[in-house]
Amino acid sequence: MAKRSDKEQPSLSLKGFNPHLAFAIGAAALGSSFQHGFNTGVVNSPATVIQPWIAELKMNRSDVPLNKESLEADVTVTWAIAVAIFCVGGMIGGALVGTAADRFGRKGSLLLNNIFVVAAVFFEALAKPLASYELIILGRFLIGINSGLNAGLSPMYLAEISPMHLRGAVGTVYQLIITISILVAQVLGMNKLMGTTELWPWLFSLTIVPAIVQLITLPFCPESPKYLLLSKGRDMDAQRALTWLRGTIEVHDEMEDMRSEYESIKLIPRVTLTELIMNSSLRIPLFISIMIMLAQQLSGINAIMFYSTNIFEMAQLDAEQAQNATIGVGVVNVLMTFISMILVEKAGRKTLLLIGFFGMFLDTSLLAVCLLFKSHAAASILAVVLVVLFIVLFATGPGSIPWFLVSELFNQSARPTATSVAIAINWGANFLVGIMFPPLAAAINSNVFFVFAVLQGLFTVFIWLKVPETKNKSIEEISSMFRQQSYQ
Numbered sequence: 354m355a356k357r358s359d360k361e362q363p364s365l366s367l368k369g370f371n372p373h374l375a376f377a378i379g380a381a382a383l384g385s386s387f388q389h390g391f392n393t394g395v396v397n398s399p400a401t402v403i404q405p406w407i408a409e410l411k412m413n414r415s416d417v418p419l420n421k422e423s424l425e426a427d428v429t430v431t432w433a434i435a436v437a438i439f440c441v442g443g444m445i446g447g448a449l450v451g452t453a454a455d456r457f458g459r460k461g462s463l464l465l466n467n468i469f470v471v472a473a474v475f476f477e478a479l480a481k482p483l484a485s486y487e488l489i490i491l492g493r494f495l496i497g498i499n500s501g502l503n504a505g506l507s508p509m510y511l512a513e514i515s516p517m518h519l520r521g522a523v524g525t526v527y528q529l530i531i532t533i534s535i536l537v538a539q540v541l542g543m544n545k546l547m548g549t550t551e552l553w554p555w556l557f558s559l560t561i562v563p564a565i566v567q568l569i570t571l572p573f574c575p576e577s578p579k580y581l582l583l584s585k586g587r588d589m590d591a592q593r594a595l596t597w598l599r600g601t602i603e604v605h606d607e608m609e610d611m612r613s614e615y616e617s618i619k620l621i622p623r624v625t626l627t628e629l630i631m632n633s634s635l636r637i638p639l640f641i642s643i644m645i646m647l648a649q650q651l652s653g654i655n656a657i658m659f660y661s662t663n664i665f666e667m668a669q670l671d672a673e674q675a676q677n678a679t680i681g682v683g684v685v686n687v688l689m690t691f692i693s694m695i696l697v698e699k700a701g702r703k704t705l706l707l708i709g710f711f712g713m714f715l716d717t718s719l720l721a722v723c724l725l726f727k728s729h730a731a732a733s734i735l736a737v738v739l740v741v742l743f744i745v746l747f748a749t750g751p752g753s754i755p756w757f758l759v760s761e762l763f764n765q766s767a768r769p770t771a772t773s774v775a776i777a778i779n780w781g782a783n784f785l786v787g788i789m790f791p792p793l794a795a796a797i798n799s800n801v802f803f804v805f806a807v808l809q810g811l812f813t814v815f816i817w818l819k820v821p822e823t824k825n826k827s828i829e830e831i832s833s834m835f836r837q838q839s840y841q
């Protein structure tokens with residue numbers, strides 16, 4: 354019955370949206386995706402003040418005077434490790450999502466995960482007083498584990514607590530807060546704000562604020578009703594949670610839908626990795642999830658972000674203007690992600706992914722050509738326009754949809770394990786781009802963008818052929834579609 358009434362709704366209905374649900378979305382998303390975004394962006398600007406500090410430490414520790422060049426190389430490597438180990442932590446955190454989500458629940462795991470934030474901030478804040486850059490590396494590793502867990506747990510919780518017709522919009526909140534917190538990190542990290550010799554330890558420590566907010570707010574929210582009923586068989590608790598989330602006692606239809614899903618999976622224990630791979634009705638969505646995660650990272654978004662200041666300088670902006678333009682790009686990212694939150698329930702996931710990836714393919718190809726002629730003023734101005742357009746296209750769908758699509762493609766028993774695999778792959782690809790891009794760009798210059806264009810083209814074709822539309826479909830409908838596919 355719920356299904357029928359949902360399909361009669363106009364394309365974006367706020368039915369089911371209420372202050373309780375909004376509170377739960379905020380409590381779950383703010384404290385989790387902030388860590389992911391903030392710690393991605395926070396290492397950018399302060400690098401110029403932290404690297405000299407590392408160099409001084411290394412000099413102080415050495416008995417013999419160090420040769421300037423080898424010291425510089427040494428510091429560069431140390432800093433690269435401090436930056437990249439965040440993604441290594443993310444991979445490990447991603448791999449732990451399934452076990453945690455099952456054992457402690459979605460809400461329980463999100464709360465427990467804050468232990469990593471406290472530990473990370475503890476070490477990062479002590480790095481300077483204790484004169485140890487190793488503590489920064491340790492801190493970034495721990496906050497990486499936290500962020501990897503968040504990237505799976507938070508979208509899973511959001512998808513499970515939302516009414517079907519709002520699942521995509523609510524899922525987009527995760528990416529929206531990432532873009533906002535990257536922006537916050539970029540602004541605060543500017544050399545005229547907190548990116549200074551004195552203040553950078555405080556800048557790193559700020560990440561504890563959303564953790565505290567989450568520890569205060571999330572306990573008021575219920576555990577995911579789907580987890581309570583479908584994973585634990587606790588019907589009464591699930592009904593109570595759903596009543597709270599919907600702000601009404603009229604949750605009969607939705608409870609019935611969940612109960613019928615429960616009946617169909619009751620005898621199936623949690624799906625293991627081997628089963629995911631062996632069972633063809635699970636292998637197809639697993640493959641799609643992995644490809645979508647690879648597509649998001651291998652689109653080169655982080656390379657564009659990283660390179661953008663460079664491109665702005667080429668267009669004759671001075672260093673400060675270029676920094677401001679980079680912040681402008683962050684603003685565009687936030688605004689467009691916000692718009693995509695509305696679009697995702699109207700146009701659908703597949704359409705937005707296709708527009709995003711095909712658009713990025715055209716955009717990046719042109720950008721690579723422009724950069725070949727960068728000495729011409731016109732080409733360098735066009736390059737700036739293309740960078741901004743790239744961000745718009747990325748935010749249309751490729752930025753936000755992958756996070757929650759995985760939750761939509763799997764039923765309750767397979768969701769935790771599948772999410773683990775997909776999230777670990779996402780962080781792995783993020784890591785790869787991070788370490789491969791600088792040497793590749795050094796070797797083949799801006800031609801590296803031709804490589805990204807080819808990848809975007811391939812992913813566009815894949816999405817067009819393989820990704821199903823999941824808008825306004827129940828998880829039951831989606832998994833039965835994959836079961837039918839696998840018999841063909």
Ligand SMILES: *[C@@H]1O[C@H](CO)[C@@H](O)[C@H](O)[C@H]1NC(C)=O
Pocket residue numbers: 406409410413484
């Ligand atoms: C290096 O040693 C000098 C002299 O002992 C000290 O003043 C300075 O703070 C040390 N530098 C760092 C980064 O610890």
